[in-house]
Amino acid sequence: MDIQELIENFELFDDWEDKYRYLIDLGEHLPQLPPALHSEEWKVSGCQSQVWLVPDVIEEAGKKLINFRGDSDAAIVKGIIAIVLSIFTHKTPQQIKEIEVENIFAKLGLSEHLSPSRRNGLGAMTEKIRYYASIL
């Protein structure tokens, strides 16, 4: 699902419960990350739950694009990962650098996940994605 579609879906909910149920649902539908990739190497530190992000570089029409896969042991964070992936996956490193996640999460009505305590690691995930974009 692309991010525009997600924003439209989130606009349909007027209470937090429905929003969170949908978020959890998004997480449940995230493609499985193979167990071997649940390793220290792909772990994002700075999250209260365990979070893994795996970048895959591909070439398309002579352009370098990065796809991401991800997982978490916590359900709501897994939903957040699903959103993060739909924001960042299949983009060029330059596009990744320019995306403003804050705006998107505000539009989704999930701004509380931007809190600087990084309790859910959204900040840490974004940093890690930008880091991969800068080195790959």
Added chain:
Amino acid sequence: MYDINEIRKDFPILNIQINGKPNTFLDTAASAQKPQCVIDTLVRVYSGTYANVHRGSYYLSEQITGLYEQAREIIKTFINAASSHEIIYTRNATEAFNLIAYSWGRNFLKTGDEVLISEAEHHANLIPWQILRDELGIKLKIFKIANDGSYIEDEYLKLLNEKTKLVSVTAMSNVLGTVFPIKKMVSQAHKVGALFAVDACQYAVHRQIDVQDWDCDFLAFSGHKTYGPSGVGVLYGKMSVLEQMLPYQVGGDMVDTVSFEHTTYALPPSRFEAGTPAIVDAIALGSALKYMMNIGWARLEAHEQDLIVYASQQLQEIAGLKIIGTAPDKGGVFSFDLNGIHAQDVAFILDKEGVSIRTGHHCAEPLVKRMGYNSLARASIGLYTSREDIDRFIQALYKVSSFF
């Protein structure tokens, strides 16, 4: 009679709303909310009596030094120390343990000596000893607790021997609530010639301490957990032990005489209080402890005991909820697992309902792992917690269950 509604009026923050819901604050074990008298003291001292302490010979400096030393007297009374000279101001309990490790450990421990702690220790009472182990070649011994979090005397005695030079144990676990029988443990440690340090961070919030009755050699707690400001903590040390220790940090305010060639150190506690301290915070800590003592230990403990029983019953009725830490003698912390739902998911949804709890490893990672978890949810109570708080918490937990 304990009028919880009157008590709650003393804590302005309890009136705020969180996500449009009443503030149900169940994270007192991490840091307590502050009564108005503590907030007033901070404002009053900064507005009317502020200067540096122990320095100037002018009115304000004398006034504030008086208040600062009075607070030390209050702390002395709070833990029943023999003298206020045995009360050292620190930043928090973490600094207190680092001070013991540095000023006592580095001077008195040698290769082959043993430091004994429990499995239930906070990182603050673990990492300083790991560092000494690696630097000095001492051994760090860790005695086991039971699966329900209970203390097992045999496990303690098994590791206590003539090589043990220091036992350092929490009086109440911040994860499991387990209360350790400190008095008896101290006397057993002294029999083999070991000193005993008590981590009273949690215990000090809930129960009366008597360091002379316990006969412990050190005891530490943090002001921010006992309803006082953050930035100030306490290390108690027996004078006979403190006298033999070298300074922790060096600089101003901790010396007797200084020349460019040589320095003689001041007597305790000044020896361990280099530099300008958290002056006003220390004074306000005095107000907080006075507030607790004015309520009275018997009433405070009875109120909390009632809540512990009430909360335990309610929690046990929730399908799939398991309380982690069910020692017969436990304080007001409830770590729990709800149907294997990740602690963070539990906390996110509770937060939406205005209920604040802690998640993660609670700075006691080896303990949480030992109990079989990567992350635990924990609710904890304080003297202002009401039955309504528990009810809202329980309702919110049912809501969590409905999501998964």
